[in-house]
Amino acid sequence: MQKKLIKVHPSDNVAVALVDLQQGETVTLDGEELTIQSTTQAKHKVALSAFQEGDSIIMYGVLVGKSGEAIGKGQVLTTANVKHDTAKVTQKTGSFEWTPPKVDHWKDKTFMGYHRADGQVGTQNVWLFFPLVFCENRNIELLKEVFEKELLNKKEDKYRLLLRSLIHTNGEQDVLVKEPKQGRVFENVDVRFISHQGGCGGIRQDSESLARLLAGYLNNPNVVGATVLSLGCQNLQIQIFKDALASINPDFQKPLLIYEQQKMGTVDDMLSTVIRESYEAIAAANEIERKPAPLSKLSIGLECGGSDGFSGISANPTLGHTSDILVALGGKAVLSEFPELCGVEQELTNRCVDDEQAGKFLSLMQAFEKSAINAGSGFDMNPSPGNIKDGLITDAMKSAGAAKKGGTSPIVDVLDYGEYISKPGLTLLCTPGNDVESTTAMAGSGVNIILFTTGLGTPTGNPVVPVIKVSSNRELAERMPDIIDIDTGAIIRGEKTIEEMAEQLMGLIIDVASGRIQTKAMELDQNDFIPWKRGVSL
Incomplete structure (x- = not known):
């Protein structure tokens, strides 16, 4: 028989309804009977004791709010009777010990991944296209259309075909005009495209932050290499991006193609070069095959x-x-x-391995909340x-x-x-x-x-x-x-x-x-x- 209420932590003074509960219904929790005072939907919380205004509400063993008014035992908690509140934390207050779970039957397990020169192992083999500035988004979209249609053969889009069927049948028949299915040109590499609205126009720190993010994508073990488009005059200069990449991985060895439009002349000249050189690099990336790797190479x-x-x-x-x-x-x-x-x-601070990490966590939290x-x-x-x-x-x-x-x-x-x-x-x-x-x-x-x-x-x-x-x-x-x-x-x-x-x-x-x-x-x-x-x- 399914339980109707669950108390997550022994010190909690509220419980979670696992099913819908009706007003007047009597429910047993931990050997004690509780009468439900108001109809309560599954997933909502019920008071396990009476609260006066300002009393602490404890769930998962921590302070999660204060009662905004008197709440009766068995009454449902709502935004009308509960206010947000948390415990104040200033430093690490205790030591921490951990007993790992038993993992003997996982120790010899492996996954089939893509091994990189820096020791990381990818779960995918992606050639990535991205711009350093939003001005290049249109060119990225043009490349996406070309490569997805011709390289990945993404020709049979059911929504486009549905629209075509409506056009050709005047909406009278739900018959799709289908194109012949074709296989991918390269089976062992994926080609992905990202665009964004950054790289210029904001504060320089945002461009530097974007540079680190994009460098991290290129360094991600799932990425085999990248084609990068730059306009030339933007805040996020090519050198800033290269410096960010070097700070993450000084010995970076993946293939990287960078093109600056303002140095290459017409869009046609640039895109023709990008397509030819990227195709060759993607063909080379397709030669990399999956090999066994220990589960320690997973990063979730x-x-x-x-x-x-x-x-x-x-x-x-x-x-x-x-x-x-x-x-x-x-x-x-x-x-x-x-x-x-x-x-x-407090719990997370105490779990930090040293005071330095605990202090950094609290500092980042406080700065984030202050900015909000x-x-x-x-x-x-x-x-x-x-x-x-x-x-x-x-x-x-x-x-x-x-x-x-x-x-x-x-x-x-x-x-x-x-x-x-x-x-x-x-x-x-x-x-x-x-x-x-x-x-x-x-x-x-x-x-x-x-x-x-x-x-x-x-x-x-x-x-x-x-x-x-x-x-x-x-x-x-x-x-x-x-x-x-x-x-x-x-x-x-x-x-x-x-x-x-x-x-x-x-x-x-x-x-x-x-x-x-x-x-x-x-x-x-x-x-x-x-x-x-x-x-x-x-």
Whole structure:
């Protein structure tokens, strides 16, 4: 029989409704009966004791809010009776010990990856096209059309064919006028294109930040080489980009083609040269083949988006245990989205391996929050309407569940946006909570797989890193099967444990990393890229 309520942490004074609860219904939790005082939808929180105005609300063992008015025992928590609040953190206050999970049966496992000269191993083999400035976006789009149609043979787009059928049949028949299917010219290399709105017009620091991000994409183990377009007069000069690349990898050895339009004359002259030389480089990249690599060569990004009230008790803890398994094997894991770590700073600070990392984490958090306040906002405004509708009514409540993606291992490093991961273990990376800005940043910091949990459904993908979408509940997986790769709803129903779901996810990660399975985002050709613009336009 499925449980109706769950108390996440022993010290919590609220519980999560696992099913819809009716007013007057009596529910048993931990051997005690609780009468539900107001109709409560699944995923929302119920008070386990009476609150007076200003009382602390504890969930996941941390402060997630204050009562804004008196709340009766058994009453549902809402935005009307709860206010955002968090504990103040100034320093590391305790030591930390970690007991890794048992990973004996994973130690000899391998994945089939692309080995790079610097020791990194890719899960994809991508030739990347990108501009240094938005002025080159049109040329990138022209190249994309040419290469995708002729090199990847992406000719049979069902939506274009549907429109063609409507044109040719006057909308009377749903018959597609089909083109003959053709295979790819090169089977062992993918060609991807990214564009952006940066590189000039803003503060110089934003261009420098973009340079580091793009350099990180080129250094990412999933990228085999790149074609880069520059206009010539922009803030993000070619040398700034090269300097950023050298700071990440002084011994960079991948093929890199850079073209400056203002030195090459007409668009036709430039694009003809770009196409010829890029084709030759892509043909050479196609000769690289997958070879076995230990799981320690995996670097996973941990992301959540479109979260619901179940995310923090099913999907996110599954990622957390998966992260612990990989860290125990010598791999890397990255937890980002700093606005969604608000309220759990003390736990994360205490997990840092030394005072230097703890101090950097708190400094980045405080600077980020200050910038939000200066802009007339704040971390308390982070939950979206969808989050709130599905039970995440304060930022701290959302954050406490989001932090579960990071598991329980020590934090070995703390990075600012644009810095590149280098240490085995769990790393914190400063990014916004925005899904795409965060996944964009993690790919630029070197992850080769992204695990993305969602309770409401989001189609986010990435141009160079496979994104595995993890559902927090069965209803979403059944409603949107075209975007969900694995469903952890069995945890909510009591059919599987978090550890069992993590083991299943590990198997899927190996298959995706080896190229045996394409993620749903890859099938949808969902290649999202949004750099974080921290400054103003000038």
